[in-house]
Amino acid sequence: MTDVIVPKVAGGAYAPVHEEHGPTGLMKWITTTDHKVIGMSYMITAVALFYIAGLLALGIRVQLTTPHGTFISFQQYNELFTMHGSIMMYLFAGPFAFGGLANYIVPLQVGAPDMAFPRLNALSYWLYLGGSIMMLMGFGVAGGSADFGWVAYAPLSTSTYTPGLGEDLWIMALVLTGFSAIFTGVNLVATIFYLRAPGMTMFRMPIFTWNMLVTGILILIAFPVLTAALVMLFCDRHFGTKIYSVTGCHTTAGIVDVHACGSAVLWQNLFWFFGHPEVYILALPFFGIATEIFPVFSRKPVFGYKGMVFATMSIAALSTGVWAHHMFTTGTVLLPFFSLMSLLIAVPTGIKFFNWIGTMWRGQLVYTTPMLMSIGFLFAFLMGGVTGVMLASPPIDFFVHTTYFVVAHFHQVLFGTAVFAGFAGFYYWYPKMFGRMLNDRLGRVHFVLLFVGFWVTFIPQYVLGLHGMPRRVASYPTGLGWQSWNIASTIGAFMIAFSFVVLLVNVWVSWRYPVPAGDNPWDAHTLEWFTTSPPPHHNYTHLPQIRSERPTWDYNHPDAPTIRHGRSQGPPNGHGPYTGGDGGPPGHGNGSAGVARGVPAT
């Protein structure tokens, strides 16, 4: 155990950096409890799984290039789309955000030396890695991997229809990753509630941290339900319970005995009570990333800070009351209630869009790769969001349910968030994590290929959906005009794949020919840019006084007018008049390396 004392105030004498004297090499990665190393482990694992799931998607697209494709068998096709969805949803998007980026960034942003429970944090990672390996093991067992779709609807997922080992491995893998997510959620909430630096009030926290707090609460709401539902599904498959199973509940006279019969719709209720908040568990962190990036590269404070916070809370709250809009066509749910709740989510999301645009409005925009990716996120998520509003209307949903329209909708939502905003965060924080820059020109090439590929892939899928092409089919009839749209979609998918080859090249270039980043290469606002890149063990040797939600900016630009929320407390760091309120003029800073640390804050 190491007692960590509060860092000294910036400008004072340096406190000695506490060096970790733990193991080195591989043992360092295995035994670490440092949130930064764990966060990086999470990110490396998640991105590796993202590439694997991307390859599976290419397999799907190649199969659909011709109406009666023979690239893979129908069984393999089922396995491919199941594992593509499962890996992307459960093992990439969520863990990359709340296990990787949040683990690394949140303690830095609130001025904490580590997460609240470092060993639990390490355990979360090992459970996640174990779950990931277990799910992939499905490809190696007899009968192949799980093939019931990432939603595992009963009764298809009961042992009568999918008796294989791959399905059992899938269920157990999600139990492991479910516990991992719950532990991370507890850790995030406890860190934010208890380990903030002095003066870092709740309404001075960066929006990313706010979003991660709300995401942490959503994890605690959603994941226990999924884990419990999966355990019950496993009991149905192997221990003879009848919770979802509907086989064998007829009496000898052929009458259905309701007391001996499970409810297949119960699975859908439980699954989507997890599944819809899960969509926002995957979206809110990425909203937070974009909200960090827009102000920095517009040279302005974020527009409507409190509006952003309350919009995040509203989205999260509403998202937990809309689960059955995935079940409109079952005929067992209350259409007006779930339709209204779903449509209401558009309001706080719209507020966020206005605030993002307001942040950029009349700012001095700097089109670096993170900024381009974030703007790409705006377009992609807007399209996905608008079609989401359409799908919240039951008459439209009845028409396009289980077609490619839905596939295109949720890919635009999740691609917009997890890929555009996710990799915006990757480009943005990479200098902080590794102390070296990624090449901006290669980053732009990555963005352009990704952006064009994205639309070429998914716009044809909307058309296919409206023409009636069902999802989860490995072949389709000729003569309906579907093939040309499918070919277009496949070309787009390969463009996206190529863009991620460019990313690999970029990372390789940054390792082979490092360009030092400095502490604050973007002239950014929030606390994580105050410490060194990469940060020392326990993060901070000294901290600036925290007087607004932009402490690093205040420290580096003592004469700049600032904007604060809540009560006025006089000028930041004792510099300059408090002008407050009007957002501050644009045009400060030029993106050059930040002020050297240790400069006295006189």
Next chain:
Amino acid sequence: MKVESTFLLGIATFFGIIAICYWFTSYEDGGTTMLVGVTALGFLPGTYYYFWHRRFRGHKYFFWGRTDRVVGTRPEDRDDATIQDGAGVINSFPGSSVWPFVFGGGAFTLLLAFVFGVWLAAVGISLIVTALVGVTAESRRGGNH
């Protein structure tokens, strides 16, 4: 503590109202149970934080009474707090530890036992027990630095 407790109690209030609306419009058990669960998830820690918020301000009970000793708010809850106000030890953080890895391996093996055979459970449980003993001993000893 006030914002934290308000945040959690807000969750409880919202989902309490939604649970009531949902029950009386649908009479559906599963969804209502889960919404009541979410209400409790906000209510329990929310009241805990509210209790401590009141105690810091010197209130003896939830809504009435005042004692002389006022602790005040934490430095991280005050707009005007300086870094010096938080001087002292933040917390004790563990150094490197192999036991989360061992526990994770044990959990992995234990769940594999449900798929491949009970014999794996012996390995899994052994690893988990070893890790629990190990982490407890490590904490008592003071751990690695």
